[in-house]
Amino acid sequence: GRAAPPSSALAAPAALAGVRRGQATVSSTARPLLQPPAEEDESGAIWLNTACGLDLEAAGVPTIAVIGPSRRGKSVLAGLLAGGDPGLFPQSHSSFQAMTSGTHIVEVPGIGPGGAALRLIDTEGLSHVGRSRGRREALVRQFLVSTYLTSSWVIWLDSEVLSTNFFTMMWLVHDYVVDILKVKDAAGDRLPRLMYIRTQETEVQQQEYREQGFASFFDKALAGHEDADILRQMFAPGGLHGHALPIWTVEDLEAFGSGGFWAAGHDTPFKAAVGSLRDRLLPTSEAVADVAGASSEASAGPPLLALAALEQHLPRIARLEAFDPRDHEAAKVSRLRQHLRAAYGRGIGGKGVPGAAGAVRAATTTGLLNIFDPEDRDVRKHGLRIDEVVQARLEEQCRLMRLELEVASADPEVVATLVRFRGIAPAFSAAAAAFADEAGPLSEREILRAVVQAWRLDPAETKAALAATLKQAEGRFLEASGLTEPEMRRLNMHEKIRWRIEDVVMRLRGKVAAQMLLLDEAADDDQAPTPALVWRIGEWRWKDAPQDGKTRPGRGAGKPREYAVWTDGASAVLYEERPRAGVFVGWPLERFAGVAALPLPEAKAGSVAGAGAAKAAEAEQPAAA
Secondary structure, three states, rough: OOOOOOOHHHHHOOOOOOOOOOHHOOOOOOOEEEEOOOOOOOOOOOOOOOOOOOOOOOOOEEEEEOOOOOOHHHHHHHHHHHOOOOOOOOOOOOOOOOOOOOOEEEEEEEOOHHHOEEEEEEEEOOOOOOOOOHHHHHHHHHHHHHHOOOEEEEEEEEEEOOOHHHHHHHHHHHHHHHHOHHHHHHHHHHHOOOOOEEEOOOHHHHHOOOOOOHHHHHHHHHHOOOOOHHHHHHOOOOOEEEEEOOOOOHHHHHHHHHHOOOOOOOHHHHHHHHHHHHHHHHHOEEEEEOOOOOOOOOOOOOOOOHHHHHHHHHHHHOOOOOHHHHHHHHHHHHHHHHHHHHOOOOOOOOOOOOOOOOOOOOOHHHHHOOOOOOOOOOHHHHOOOOOHHHHHHHHHHHHHHHOHHHHHHHOOOHHHHHHHHHHHHHHHHHHHHHHHOOOOOOOHHHHHHHHHHOOOOOHHHHHHHHHHHHHHHHHHHHHHOOOOHHHHOOOOOHHHHHHHHHHHHHHHHHOEEEEEEOOOOOOOOOOEEEEEEEEEEEEEEOOOOOOOOOOOOOOOOOOEEEHHHHHOEEEEEEEEEEEEEEEEEEEEEEEEHHHOOOOOOOOOOOOOOHHHHHHHHHHHHHHHH
């Protein structure tokens, strides 16, 4: 593989207008993908343009390739399937001048099956290819085979039904992919599908299938053809289809040129036929959901190969050789790299893959640390060591892909990923100890205890004390991690602590004196609660530190409950409001003796009895009625 040579044709173009289907936006115009070799290249192998602006290692991306004789409207059809932008693929609108050389590709987000991205490939016309065995035919075979291996749908656009030229091209592909690669034995439903389109139909031609429709007409023609069996060997079971497009009019041409082909005001037989074709090629979200849950091995196709995997096979395709079994392992490693990039970012294990907007920026330390949550099951299982989490997940992914761990561990990008996480793992552990310790002084449980026992329910005193505690925790973290203070402030764990402190202060500012039905600390289930004045201090999360390494709601870990404090000035009891026998009562959690002088709750004259009494009265109303 190599980058494209300097050329104005390959310069990064301006973004195109949004396409109408799904309101997606095309990120760039089509760029060269597969190109012929230079005259001095003795290998004769076509080459892959790695600077086409796409993620070449992405597997299973829906891809539609349009091939066929020269000047049949392939570029126009590819542009219409991509949303109707006239600048997407170059067109000459000429009967004698072709504009496409090699193959060109574009990726359009949001219009593929289930709203996924869709790739469209436009190919050079094939009219000049005959049955000779010259250099030109060898190149065409390479283009056809490579396009077949990397497509979900192959569209053949022709002015005849099952033309001689079509089967000539299919034999070129069949002799290699069936006889040498033996794709039928290995692939099955992963093979691409064929859509044969007769285009520029006249009314006379339409009379041939007026009563039955073109699809049925095509099926009958195919059933009686002597070479039909090679198509069944090349394409997926039930994957041979026919479609017809009428002659497009000046009105269609003008609407396409202005970017308004899919506008509601444009209504022609040609537009209706293209719309019907697009609906057949792109299944609904429901159809896509039916195949959810497939293994990573199966989900790799169609297409059969990712573009990056194709790149290593191009020399063998040029020599008509079978693929080396070791290449299959390399393809798995390529998919593993794609998995790691999806999980941790493209820039972590190297330069990554440049997108339409330019080169990928390297992943930051804080960005990588923020991927993980100290409450996560895997993170706790591995003692808050995120490097061990990444290693364990890598091993599990290799098992699912049936890829030897030794082979994966030899890949430079995989190694770089593991090394990067080993380097930042201590910073995550330090952050968890400083800011996310559920038994530490900044946990909500310990803050609530200190609010009652030491800070007298006073918001100003609490704010000052927590600020000092946070400052100490920040100092310990910075010393242990080696990160800078700006980096620390971008950590999710640090941000959550700052939010927690602000919430605590706001809750204390909003505390109110009210009556609550309280249970005695030693009360049995039959004892009636006693009303008393308390400080209602809002909702809190009173939960124990996790002991089993699992992320799941425990006592008080779900929806926060209301809390209240009873005090006589020298001692206090913390209550949690819970439902009991149809009413809400205060359930004693903890008694504090020798507390700092707490203010006594005093009910205001004429005030409502309190939220607890109101809830109790509300709960008793049905019984009274």
